[in-house]
Amino acid sequence: MTRRRFLTIVAAAAAIRPARAATPPREWRGRALGAEARIVLLGADGIAARRLFRRIEGELARIERHFSLYAASSLTRLNRTGRLAFPAPDVLALFDLAGKVHAATDGAFDPTVQPLWRALAEGRDPAPARGLIGWRNVQVAPEEIRLARPGMALTFNGIAQGFATDRVAELVRAAGFGNVLIDIGEIAGLGRRGDGAPWAAAIALADGTEVARTGLSNVALAVSSSGGTRIGPGGHLGHIIDARGSPARWRLAAVTAPSAALADGLSTAFCLMDREAIAAALKQFPGARLAALV
The missing domain is CATH 3.10.520.10 (ApbE-like domains)
Structure with missing residues (x-):
């Protein structure tokens, strides 16, 4: 626990x-x-x-x-491949809310923090991961969700x-x-x-x-x-x-x-x-x- x-x-x-x-x-x-x-x-x-x-x-x-974030899921597939074709309505709904909370908190809430979180958790140099952060690089449409930069990953924890x-x-x-x-x-x-x-x-x-x-x-x-x-x-x-x-x-x-x-x-x-x-x-x-x- x-x-x-x-x-x-x-x-x-x-x-x-x-x-x-x-x-x-x-x-x-x-x-x-x-x-x-x-x-x-x-x-x-x-x-x-x-x-x-x-x-x-x-x-x-x-x-x-x-x-x-750990079992096979739409999120792990997106993190692995950088794209998710025809996301389910619930996925689109949560991405929409995440974007609103991100904007309202001036970026304090940012699901793209996952690479930095992993680097810090594993004791690695966090500098490379910082270049992968940015909700603006998450492209969301009914047909596809795409991560604009290779190596990006999201967490909705x-x-x-x-x-x-x-x-x-x-x-x-x-x-x-x-x-x-x-x-x-x-x-x-x-x-x-x-x-x-x-x-x-x-x-x-x-x-x-x-x-x-x-x-x-x-x-x-x-x-x-x-x-x-x-x-x-x-x-x-x-x-x-x-x-x-x-x-x-x-x-x-x-x-x-x-x-x-x-x-x-x-x-x-x-x-x-x-x-x-x-x-x-x-x-x-x-x-x-x-x-x-x-």
Whole structure:
């Protein structure tokens, strides 16, 4: 389990305290995009819950086939060949959102950072990798996504878990369920808990120190920590790397938003930005709020 994943599990720990009900909560646990995942469903009988959970497993597998950085996926194919013909609608949607977050954060969120991340993680000279960075060199069209420079590579680790959370939320709503907790690296609270209160989330640092609390009712929460996972020889670097060359400014950033993918991308970027820049970025996304900054 990565330290970053530990943060989101801590954030979800206070979420379930349902009142006594005729139909008990139904819970699913599994893995998605390399992390542990959990879904708590209220108001469903056992048969309906099992049927929905099977559909969720299929949806998560489909998203893995698009955005996994390590298993065979649309993303690994793009990174290997520099092009992806006729990308799926979900792939185009995530590229579109990534571009918007990149622009709003003045480049702090940049999926093209992957070659630099690998060089630093492996203790290699980062200078050659810096020449491969730049979202402007990602060409996106319905017919093809192309990386303009040989050697470029992308990572969506700062946004894909949120995207998976959003897709599962859509599936759950379409099935007619309105009171659900979804934790797929980022958290979405749909409706309310069994006692009628909003889902409650405690936001904590990796050492367990609580820094904030927030209620979640039809809103998503994403938590990012620059030092949540350590990389490089001796683990001397935080895993959130600024492609522009600046060090991380904050130990933790937490964002709530109507979309988990948006909250995910913004929280990742906010670890690297000053308060003025964060405030300017938030103004471009109605409904997005800063929940914690430490």
